[in-house]
Amino acid sequence: MxxxxxxxxxxxxxxxxxxxxxxxxxxxxxxxxxxxxxxxxxxxxxxxxxxxxxxxxxxxxxxxxxxxxxxxxxxxxxxxxxxxxxxxxxxxxxxxxxxxxxxxxxxxxxxxxxxxxxxxxxxxxxxxxxxxxxxxxxxxxxxxxxxxxxxxxxxxxxxxxxxxxxxxxxxxxxxxxxxxxxxxxxxxxxxxxxxxxxxxxxxxxxxxxxxxxxxxxxxxxxILHPIMLRHNQWWAGILTRQFRFRQRLLGTGRMKTEEFTRNYRVAVDHAIRIHSRVAAAQVQMEEEKLAEADREQLVKEWKDSLETLKGFDDQVSFWNILSFVIRAVPPLVSKLNASKLKE
Ligand SMILES: Nc1nc2c(ncn2[C@@H]2O[C@H](COP(=O)(O)OP(=O)(O)O)[C@@H](O)[C@H]2O)c(=O)[nH]1
Ligand SMILES: [Mg+2]
Missing domain, CATH: 3.40.50.300 (P-loop containing nucleotide triphosphate hydrolases)
Known part of the structure; x- marks a missing residue:
């Protein structure tokens, strides 16, 4: 083929x-x-x-x-x-x-x-x-x-x-x-x-x-090894950025409903925790100190957590994010005005 x-x-x-x-x-x-x-x-x-x-x-x-x-x-x-x-x-x-x-x-x-x-x-x-x-x-x-x-x-x-x-x-x-x-x-x-x-x-x-x-x-x-490791590092960086973005967004207020926001936050935090375990496991694998069963278990948890996160992502539309940003602006403006008034 x-x-x-x-x-x-x-x-x-x-x-x-x-x-x-x-x-x-x-x-x-x-x-x-x-x-x-x-x-x-x-x-x-x-x-x-x-x-x-x-x-x-x-x-x-x-x-x-x-x-x-x-x-x-x-x-x-x-x-x-x-x-x-x-x-x-x-x-x-x-x-x-x-x-x-x-x-x-x-x-x-x-x-x-x-x-x-x-x-x-x-x-x-x-x-x-x-x-x-x-x-x-x-x-x-x-x-x-x-x-x-x-x-x-x-x-x-x-x-x-x-x-x-x-x-x-x-x-x-x-x-x-x-x-x-x-x-x-x-x-x-x-x-x-x-x-x-x-x-x-x-x-x-x-x-x-x-x-x-x-x-x-x-x-x-x-021979391919250094290149694959670089790819791993690159992915780790991208994921970190993506997680941080969600954290920032959810940290500033409500998205859709209170409950949705809370669960979404939990999913992001969970993914971040697993992400750091994956990074640690990668080092262990380099040193051949990670058992196959542990690897498989971690991979499973990792996949599940990303799947859950994706479930939340899929429910959030572009308009949700936009309206969220718009809602976040007025308080910021009034804060600025307030500090100006003080001066
Ligand atoms: N002994 C040995 N011969 C090799 C090795 N790599 C390639 N060759 C031989 O060198 C010749 C040229 O190889 P090739 O892969 O076509 O070179 P290319 O022009 O760089 O693609 C072929 O006859 C290969 O069989 C190697 O690592 N050891
Ligand atoms: Mg050739």
Missing amino acids: RSTFAGDMSKDILILVIGDAGSGKSYFLSRLLSAIGSTEQVHVGNGLADDTPDIHPIVVDTQLEDWIKPYLYSGTKANPSPTRFILVDTPGLNVDPYNSLSTAQRIVAWVKKTYHHPKLTSFQLLIGGVIYLHDISLDVIPDTIHVILLCLRKAFPQQIPWSAVVLVTTKWGRDFGESFGAKEEKLRKGHWAKLLPDTDDGAKVVRFAAGSEDEEKRSALE
């Missing part, structure tokens, strides 16, 4: 997979797709030429829940407006030897054309992350990645913090005592140093393990 790229694109999150021709982008993607249980096919080249001349978006079926299980926000479907992950296979960065930015510019143009940038809302996380692949068996190290990433960051401000960048070394299976480890260290200290600030907020360097198919699949998922 081939998923189509059409459909609701407003919630899409792109994961850009970039690298020189033959660095193993398509190979990595094919392993990643089978790791998440997708039946999508990617054409892997023979390494002699650039076998992905076009930008190739692959929609990840959100029905495949298992792969996002370790990420409580994405995996619980707690996310009230479901996101779609799109893995983007791209042409080699080195296809035009005279212009190291030509592929990056093509990617930028493609994203802007496809997603009508800059109509994006500030809520939208358009680019979930960038995965850069580098063939560690090569002797010549391209020094263009820094400018390429700067070009992408400039085109999509705030969408690509360094922490959303994963620098991956590939083809470790070819290490026959040549010590690729030393090469990797040289990269960290050299060309990649600028991308790796001392803090946790820098880009991550991860090896794409070579081995059995299962090992490679596991490794592919690990």
Whole structure:
């Protein structure tokens, strides 16, 4: 079954997979797709030429829940407006030897054309992350990645913090005592140093393990990890903002009836409490300290609480909110007038 790229694109999150021709982008993607249980096919080249001349978006079926299980926000479907992950296979960065930015510019143009940038809302996380692949068996190290990433960051401000960048070394299976480890260290200290600030907020360097198919699949998922964590954090932020908005609204007075307002408030407070438990559980999961049964229980409570909240949200119309705001204004005005009179 081939998923189509059409459909609701407003919630899409792109994961850009970039690298020189033959660095193993398509190979990595094919392993990643089978790791998440997708039946999508990617054409892997023979390494002699650039076998992905076009930008190739692959929609990840959100029905495949298992792969996002370790990420409580994405995996619980707690996310009230479901996101779609799109893995983007791209042409080699080195296809035009005279212009190291030509592929990056093509990617930028493609994203802007496809997603009508800059109509994006500030809520939208358009680019979930960038995965850069580098063939560690090569002797010549391209020094263009820094400018390429700067070009992408400039085109999509705030969408690509360094922490959303994963620098991956590939083809470790070819290490026959040549010590690729030393090469990797040289990269960290050299060309990649600028991308790796001392803090946790820098880009991550991860090896794409070579081995059995299962090992490679596991490794592919690990490479995605920093990007998924970022997605989780982003969702946590959005939910917090949404909860606060409701709290503010309900805290200032009555919405519909007294009883409705009271119950609505209880639902919001409950969701906020569970939300903070989810955040704590995410940390525990990172440290592998959360039992499966506890996870499932929490996910259930989390889903229930959001469902309840949605029930209240659905009963509130735009006019309710508007009339609420209008009612809130006159007392404010008289308060202002009163303080003016005092002066
Ligand atoms: N040993 C090894 N070979 C790889 C790896 N990744 C890709 N290849 C091979 O390298 C060649 C080019 O890979 P491909 O994924 O088409 O590169 P792309 O141009 O970046 O998409 C293919 O023959 C792959 O089988 C890897 O991690 N290890
Ligand atoms: Mg390819």
